Amino acid sequence: MQSRRVTIRDVAHAAGVSRQTVTRAINDMADISRETRERVMKTVEELGYRPNRFAIELSRQRTLSVGLIIGTFRNPYYAQLADAFVNELQRRDWQLVVGTSERGEAEVIGAMAAQVDAIVGYIDQAEDEIAATFRGMPIIRLEHRATTAGIHSVELDWERGIADMVSALRAKGSRRFAMIDAAAPEPHGLAPRRRFFEDAVGEPCTVVTETQSIAGGADGIRNLLERDPRIDTVLAFNDLMAMGAVQGAHTLGIAVPDTIRIVGIDGLSLGEAVSPRLTSLSLESAAVAGEAAEILAQLFAGGPVPDGSLTRAVTPVVVWRESA
Amino acid sequence: MQSRRVTIRDVAHAAGVSRQTVTRAINDMADISRETRERVMKTVEELGYRPNRFAIELSRQRTLSVGLIIGTFRNPYYAQLADAFVNELQRRDWQLVVGTSERGEAEVIGAMAAQVDAIVGYIDQAEDEIAATFRGMPIIRLEHRATTAGIHSVELDWERGIADMVSALRAKGSRRFAMIDAAAPEPHGLAPRRRFFEDAVGEPCTVVTETQSIAGGADGIRNLLERDPRIDTVLAFNDLMAMGAVQGAHTLGIAVPDTIRIVGIDGLSLGEAVSPRLTSLSLESAAVAGEAAEILAQLFAGGPVPDGSLTRAVTPVVVWRESA
DNA sequence: GCGGGGGCCGTGACCGGTCACGGCCGGGGG
DNA sequence: CCCCCGGCCGTGACCGGTCACGGCCCCCGC
Numbered sequence A, B: 001m002q003s004r005r006v007t008i009r010d011v012a013h014a015a016g017v018s019r020q021t022v023t024r025a026i027n028d029m030a031d032i033s034r035e036t037r038e039r040v041m042k043t044v045e046e047l048g049y050r051p052n053r054f055a056i057e058l059s060r061q062r063t064l065s066v067g068l069i070i071g072t073f074r075n076p077y078y079a080q081l082a083d084a085f086v087n088e089l090q091r092r093d094w095q096l097v098v099g100t101s102e103r104g105e106a107e108v109i110g111a112m113a114a115q116v117d118a119i120v121g122y123i124d125q126a127e128d129e130i131a132a133t134f135r136g137m138p139i140i141r142l143e144h145r146a147t148t149a150g151i152h153s154v155e156l157d158w159e160r161g162i163a164d165m166v167s168a169l170r171a172k173g174s175r176r177f178a179m180i181d182a183a184a185p186e187p188h189g190l191a192p193r194r195r196f197f198e199d200a201v202g203e204p205c206t207v208v209t210e211t212q213s214i215a216g217g218a219d220g221i222r223n224l225l226e227r228d229p230r231i232d233t234v235l236a237f238n239d240l241m242a243m244g245a246v247q248g249a250h251t252l253g254i255a256v257p258d259t260i261r262i263v264g265i266d267g268l269s270l271g272e273a274v275s276p277r278l279t280s281l282s283l284e285s286a287a288v289a290g291e292a293a294e295i296l297a298q299l300f301a302g303g304p305v306p307d308g309s310l311t312r313a314v315t316p317v318v319v320w321r322e323s324a
Numbered sequence C: 001g002c003g004g005g006g007g008c009c010g011t012g013a014c015c016g017g018t019c020a021c022g023g024c025c026g027g028g029g030g
Numbered sequence D: 001c002c003c004c005c006g007g008c009c010g011t012g013a014c015c016g017g018t019c020a021c022g023g024c025c026c027c028c029g030c
Helices: A008-015 A019-026 A034-047 A053-060 A076-091 A105-113 A127-133 A158-171 A192-201 A214-227 A239-251 A285-301 B008-015 B019-026 B034-047 B053-060 B076-091 B105-113 B127-133 B158-171 B192-201 B214-227 B239-251 B285-301
Strands: A065-070 A095-100 A118-121 A139-143 A151-156 A177-182 A206-210 A233-236 A261-266 A279-282 A311-314 A317-319 B065-070 B095-100 B118-121 B139-143 B151-156 B177-182 B206-210 B233-236 B261-266 B279-282 B311-314 B317-319
Touching: A008 A019, A008 A034, A019 A034, A053 B053, A065 A076, A065 A105, A076 A095, A076 A239, A076 A261, A076 A285, A076 B076, A076 B095, A095 A105, A095 B076, A105 A118, A118 A285, A127 A139, A127 A151, A139 A285, A151 A285, A158 A192, A158 A261, A158 A279, A158 A317, A177 A192, A177 A214, A177 A239, A206 A214, A214 A233, A214 A239, A233 A239, A239 A261, A239 B239, A285 A311, B008 B019, B008 B034, B019 B034, B065 B076, B065 B105, B076 B095, B076 B239, B076 B261, B076 B285, B095 B105, B105 B118, B118 B285, B127 B139, B127 B151, B139 B285, B151 B285, B158 B192, B158 B261, B158 B279, B158 B317, B177 B192, B177 B214, B177 B239, B206 B214, B214 B233, B214 B239, B233 B239, B239 B261, B285 B311
Parallel strands: A065 A095, A065 A118, A118 A139, A139 A151, A151 A311, A177 A206, A177 A233, A233 A261, A261 A279, B065 B095, B065 B118, B118 B139, B139 B151, B151 B311, B177 B206, B177 B233, B233 B261, B261 B279
Antiparallel strands: A095 B095, A279 A317, B279 B317
């Protein structure tokens, strides 16, 4: 392991050429003869030269890394979202640096701000505060529409997604709806799930509140059935709870989806692995990542960006599998 | 949105001082009066100045970002590993950029190499090939011991971990062991699971092979019991399959862990959420991340690094919950 | 009155690349 | 024979910060 990094000057000296010629060789540029290029490349090889990324970016002024802020990878939804972003950004040759808001969102964003060209993710802090702290830094908020100039967003159209789901369920014969809500909603204002569900169903429906876990889902369906045995369709707060619910139904000897339909929210691919395979209102992480990337591209292009907020919406759509 | 980035020179000019004074103000350095500092900071605020990270790193020569290569976030184990790395690196003020080897490991590593100061992760490529391509770049292989000079590793001591697990199980009364193996082992040579399990058990035990999913786990326990009804302990290839197995046992009316003990492999926190809570041979992702970080620190320190490979081992340890 | 030290600030070089430009040389057309 | 052009290569400036150093001024002590 060499003590000091070998620079382009070292290579140039060793190969008996100028720095510029080394650059030409490395970057496949014109104005260099075949043999010179080969000689330089051989020298590069021998010296183990790796160009300094900071120097490159400094002179090229090209932008390429975006920070993603999520809650935690231990939540499968966030993991899947991260997966979507990796794929999307990888496709565009951008780098993804991830941060977890577990130990202080502000700190993480701050540390990240020095390293990335844009930040996208689940952000709780007051928008105006963020906008003030990181003026000039492109920021995209996920799930909720941004209301502050300079902060953009890709929002989820809960209202339409849930309404579509309910009417599709009705078409399949659902009549008595119920919901297993989560006890302590995460700070990101996940309330819309329940609100729009009740709106779409029209009449007030039975709702129980349980802990966000598989066990909570199992408890949920039991409590639900206790209150109203004629329920034929259950929406769970998320896929994990929905999985618990189908498991609970199974224990209770209730056929899913024949006597009771169960649908989750998230659209986790994990839902493919259970039996019956879980039907779920997908939060479309791939689409979210795609739209975010589009906004980013627009911002990076440096073209005429309205001084307000760029917003794109994706509507959740149910992926029909077996449980409903 | 300003058309061009505002630089330190702009700030200096606007505040009527030199660049160096601006630096002093920004970085809380000495040799600057209170009032000058305040004036400069106000100018910074007004102009929306953000220092260029590339310029900073170029002149400071500090290293700070490491790339993590995993299979996919859709595999909960990788997600948990990523989580552990985010936490570990965040603690050390290093940045984490992640890459997924789904669409071409070589491409991802290549793209990453230009952006990070070290690479750690699950790597399949021939080691010597990698070493040749990225000489000088610190590389840490996960799970498997590196055999090529210049490539380091933190390996999993499957042998000891599994042996300890088996003897602990024996102490609890287990006598007839069985295993639900995975049909198509991932390329990373996951074979050790079965091999060391059979070694530890001593006598040949019943093994069935199923698909890597919850449903596969359920099938597995059914098939296992068909072959040998007296089985009292089952090891599943991973936690997902183990969850399927306990679910399947439940369906069959078999008490877990009373008549049959079930343990998974991974140590997913997801196992906390099911009922009964899953006992699992934890792959200790936090420890793995920690050891990797230690190696990284040693490498970055620039001290005397042996020309061979740095290797640390972590032994899987079972987290006892309810299923065994 | 003079030397020295500390507070405060500015200048030039440098980090490691890239870019714009200019020079040299050989060959072909007028 | 001259000129021009294209292939090939090198030089200086620059990207936007930081670092080492030096200068100025004021105050204090002898």
